[in-house]
Amino acid sequence: MADRASIVDIVGPVAIGEFDNAKDHYKPGLIEWASKLPTLSDQAFLTECTRAIYESALVSRFRGNWEHEHFKASACYTDAKRRHAAAGHSPECNASTLYGRAHALAMRSAGHTPRPLTGCTCGRESEEKPSG
Template identity: 50%
Template sequence: MNAASKFGPVAEQEFENAADHEKPRLESWLETLPGLSDEHFFDVAKAAIFQSAVVASWSGNWNADHCRATAVYADAKRRHREAGHVDDCQGQTLYGRAHSMVMREQGYAPMPSGKCRCDLSGTAQVIR
């Protein structure tokens, strides 16, 4: 089992398909992801989303880059749930905010996300 497995089957598959020389650095990156502060995670998510989008149209093995983007998506969902949101919350996660920021930085106008209707009373941290 590799570090990507805790981020779901897509991340695990992308890790397995990544170039062997990428795997040690990728595994180390994946292991640090859950421990990042939300502020640092947001910056890391933006970078991973941007890089995955850039390489998506290039030929070659870019599975390590796609694995990073998949992992930040999964970890953002985990953080959202831990902040008190329900699984089907339509509010924006840190991944959603990072994705929207990357789109705006590239000259696009992202569509607004749904509204959070979760009862977050009594939670210490609210991610909207």
């Protein structure tokens, strides 16, 4: 089984802080979950990320240690940034990532109206579309 060190680069510093503060009995499952995150298709990632964001927001209403839930949403944010860069977007691009799309889906499922998604500002998406 993988250990904490094996997921640091996948989940990023915020999620690692949440991992460290999570109850110990959640940690093996969190490591397993995070290890699989980069291997998910974009559609499966979007589904997983939407669930993580929704559940993190939901448990924020309750007292107690919910770091294991927040960890998943934070890890999704980091992996969405990685996927965005891997798709060829520049670091300055302000396009909505898969995390932004998942956040909007989670908000809609809770009855809220999210902000509109932002388009690509680095030109990468226009390169993918055939002209004329």
